[in-house]
Amino acid sequence: MLTKLSGSTARLSGGFSSLSTPRSFLAHKLALRRNGFCLRREAGSYGQSEVVDSVLAMDSSSDGGPAxxxxxxxxxxxxxxxxxxxxxxxxxxxxxxxxxxxxxxxxxxxxxxxxxxxxxxxxxxxxxxxxxxxxxxxxxxxxxxxxxxxxxxxxxxxxxxxxxxxxxxxxxxxxxxxxxxxxxxxxxxxxxxxxxxxxxxxxxxxxxxxxxxxxxxxxxxxxxxxxxxxxxxxxxxxxxxxGLPEGVVGHMGAFFTTRTATRLTRVNKETRQKATDSTYGVFRQFAMTRDETSSYEKIRKLRDVKHLVNIRAAHVDASDVVPCVAELLEKSAETLEELHVSPVPSDPIFGLPVARAPGDATRFPKLTQANIQSEKWLWHISNRRWALPALRSLHAPHVFSNFASLLSTSTKMERLEAEYIMCEADFTAAVANWPNLTTITGIEIQMPDKFRHDLKDLGRINDLKDALNQHWGKPESKVVPRKLCFVVSDPMIDDEYGQGEDDLRGIAEWAAEVHCELEWRPRSGLTVDCGETWGAPRAPTGLYGEIAKQLASEATEVDLLLGGIPLHRSWRDKLIFTHAKYIDICDTETSASDVVASIPEWLTEREGEGQTAASRHFPALEHIHLRLYDVVLSELPSAPSKLSRFIAGLRAVRKVTLATVRSFAVGCELLSYLPLPSLEEVSFRPPGHDHPIDSSDWPEDVPAEWSLRCPHIEHMTCPVEDDEWQGQDQAARLTDLRSLVLECFEHLKALYTMAEGCCWVQHEGNYLSMKLVAK
Known part of the structure; x- marks a missing residue:
């Protein structure tokens, strides 16, 4: 089968698992039942848009009775x-x-x-x-x-x-x-x-x-x-x-969005009074979900919304900055205490509201906690020039210059947590106004490596240290525990690692004096370079040794470059990738023997004894991405080798991508190293249009280990060369795909039953899908 699958894409799936398809949004319900009382919320894809106008105009009557x-x-x-x-x-x-x-x-x-x-x-x-x-x-x-x-x-x-x-x-x-x-x-x-x-x-x-x-x-x-x-x-x-007490009615509001809770005002006069009570009522909180965004966007002006101007806590899950919602929050500026905004996938900054005129800022005197995970909302708050004098805790994906300037008036700030923070002059000036600060996470820094030979961020880090020291350096405040977390951009463990330690030693000594813990984590992934051919120095001790240990522990993605000299054994206890889920293994245009030889022996160690013991250094790895273009089957050493023992310890793997491999045979050999009964997905990708996957490398005598040790694959994707199609139009290609389905099944029918087979031709490629059930 593999010799025939060698441009376009063919997909094979085993077991009863089929290709993943988009799922429709399912209606969700929240029901409370006891002794005949039922309060139900239903939300779905349809049937709610007509309610929003009545939600925000619900209190237009002044007689105190229900609408x-x-x-x-x-x-x-x-x-x-x-x-x-x-x-x-x-x-x-x-x-x-x-x-x-x-x-x-x-x-x-x-x-x-x-x-x-x-x-x-x-x-x-x-x-x-x-x-x-x-x-x-x-x-x-x-x-x-x-x-x-x-x-x-x-x-x-x-x-x-x-x-x-x-x-x-x-x-x-x-x-x-x-x-x-x-x-x-x-x-x-x-x-x-x-x-x-x-x-x-x-x-x-x-x-x-x-x-x-x-x-x-x-x-x-x-x-x-x-x-x-x-x-x-x-x-x-x-x-x-x-008959329910006011406090109970108020707690009921936590189970609903604001749109749904509005129905309580229409039950009867008593329930309306309790629901709209300024002390216990349900409208002390504002909550909206993403599926309600389009309905709120239809509201252009807010009129007579007297019960939505004293919001104390707001939970916003919207796909954009909705003007109606933003105006509601500003109307509740005097009472708002907490603000939570959910992250938005693919959050580009465009179409933002017009900036407020200078000198017309909105003051939020009681807002103490803010968790704003949307970049659009951060820009909106900055453009509208919100004043946050009582803010104590802020969680955000990124703190940019304009937003940092806005925070300069937040003199009660205690915790600032972000994915990354550019340590620029505006941010440093704001930090100087925070005497109660105890925690900052996300301070971006670039460390020296073979491409960057100096610590270019040292000047800005020293400026930040001086701003913090105005408050942390006081004798009476040195007993307070504090923490600074640095985010390292593009960290690399190589033979140059450790340069610039003298520059950072001063920061570490100052942190110890003011009772401050230093943490280090990679911004994205971590690169381990075993592809260089000039020496393998020992792992550094002290500050840089601790930094390497923390970077490895926190990294979720690892790039492993092979083909040179393996890292020294002194790295063994520092490079343990506890949280790594993805690894990209890449050669450096060297032979298969050089690739295998460059793997550190200590990287093949397992935690425990026996064949089921997992890798000591990659215990949670789920996805392997292999880029071994220069490796051919005849040059791979027989198992067990360092490569086979390393892959054999990856017992949590669910997905394998064989990118830029030269042949299907190399892919089958590598898959046979995995000690797993099944894999969710395997993908073959050609090195390029000019370098298709070689089918001639397939051995005449297929090794028995391939059939015995290769895991069962639920989904497999393979490229098919364009020159193998007999026709040029879609109808002819579809006919060829049907023939390929039957040909593949002829090779597999001894072991599998084909429960389903389909093929389709699209502009971006031609696809074949087979659902196979093992006999």
Whole structure:
């Protein structure tokens, strides 16, 4: 099969795994259910854009009541249903108050004076009330049984914009009895407090609103206090929206975006008051998701949004700087305390809002924490000249010059964490104004190597040290622990590593004096150069030795250059790539024997004993990218060799890319070194258009190790030469692809069953896909 697959691309997949395809966005739900209460949020790809205008115009009414439903406004689907719900709500409120009063009365009986005549008289009168209530209960049950079946549907129907419902299982006698024995007086005001007893509250309300108005109410309150002191659990009754304390309603807002939480304002007057409360309400937080971006973008002006101007915490996950959202944040400048902006993939800086005129900055006096992972938002904040005097913690992908100037007024700054920070004059000037600073991560630095023979960033690092020393160098502040994290651009471990140590030694000594820890991590990957042919010096000790150790530990990508002299054994304990997921192994235009000889012996060591032991230096490697153009099969030494032992220890590998290999035979030999039962993906890539993969290197006698040791491959991609196609148009190429499918299957049918095969011709290439199932 491999001799025939040698321009375009053919893909083979084994097992039942098929080619990856884009997945549609799945609707997600958040549901809370208990004793008949249901609050559900549904978000999908469709059906929400029409809600946003009503979300931000939700509070335009000034009467304090809920906004009218759409059914009533237009005489539509929900007009009659809403009136029926209102009547049921009123009945529920009456029964709740009655249950609370009887519970309070039960507490009064135990403390009342023993008066047989009065008790008998009262019992006789209450018997008449009980008979009336029994008749009313029977009548209510008969009437509720007449509700049409559709009106009892508890699920949201298509087109229903009211996503919040409160449900009562009236026909469930057990639930009704449990509820009536535990209910809380709902009321219309804000009097429900989290720490108040239901009995005490009911007693107070029945006695005229004052606990001291009668001995009975005082006794009820004392009994309730006794219950709390004995540690008995507080019971607030069945969890439904009417009667929930303000604090509970406020916490519910954490489960929804602002658009969804807006429905709470349309339930009833009481729930609206609690939802919009300035102390406990749900609009103290603002939250939006990326799928809501387009709906918010349709809003050009904000009018009468009185409950979205006191935001305390904002969580923004948007694909762009939405003007409506940015204006909301600026309207809440006096109250905003936290701001979180999610990262945006492919975040180019264009189409940004126009910069604010000089002298018209917006002050955020309470904003203490900001986690802004979008470059667009950073530019927006800089252009609008936000003033952040209370900022204590900032997380950002990058701190550029203009943004650094803005931070010069943030005199309370304690932590600044970024992916990288250019240590320029504006940033250094801002740092000089931060007396409480303890942590900076992301300071960019370039270290000397064979291409850069001096530490050109030393001057800027010294300027930063002088700015920090104004505060850190004071005797009274030297006991405070601090940390500086440097990000090294394009670090390389080679025979030149260690130059410039004298320049950095002064920084290290100063850091020790001011109780500051120094950390080092690569900005991207780390290069290990074993491709040079002039000596292998020992690994440095001291500061540069520690830097190398930290760079290796933090690197997620490693480039390994082979073909020269292996690194000295003294590097063994410093170069352990704990977090490396990707390695690019490249030769330096040398023979296969030179490539194998240049691998350090200590790099083949494993952690543990036996064939299943993983590599000591690459325990988590998942993707191998091999670029060995000058290696031919006949020159590869027989296994075991340093190359085979090194690859054999990579037990976490899932993907292999064979780029610029000269032949398929070399690829099969390298794959046989992996001690894995399967691989998710293998890709063959030709060295170039002028250097196709050689098929003539295929041996007449295929080594038995290839069939025994090569892992099962779920997806394989191979190039097919353009000159192998008989036709030039798409139809002819498609015919050739079909023939290739059948030819490939002829080679594989002894071991596999072809569950599916397809081929397609596109402008960028011709593709073949086969789904194979092992017999």
């Amino acid at each position: 009218a439903s759409r059914g009533k406004e237009g005489g539509g689907l929900y007009g009659d249903k809403d009136s029926l719900r209102d009547v049921i709500d009123q009945i529920h409120s009456v029964t709740s108050r009655m249950a609370a009063k009887t519970e309070a009365a039960d507490l009064q009986i135990s403390d009342a004076e023993s008066n047989t005549e009065a008790c008998v008289s009262l019992a006789a009168r209450l018997s008449g009330v009980l008979e009336t209530l029994t008749d009313a209960d029977s009548t209510l049950s008969n009437e509720l049984a007449q509700i049409p079946p559709d009106a009892q549907n508890k699920e949201r129907t298509d087109g229903d914009g009211r996503l919040v419902r409160w449900l009562y299982n009236i026909h469930d006698e057990a639930s009704k009895a449990a509820y009536l024995s535990k209910a809380v007086s709902a009321g219309d005001g804000k009097g429900s407090q989290v720490g108040a007893s239901p009995a005490a509250a009911a007693a107070a309300s029945s006695g005229g609103g004052s606990v001291g108005n009668s001995g009975a109410t005082a006794a009820a309150a004392a009994a309730a206090a006794t219950r709390q002191q004995t540690g008995s659990p507080q019971d607030y009754g069945r969890p439904c929206l009417p």
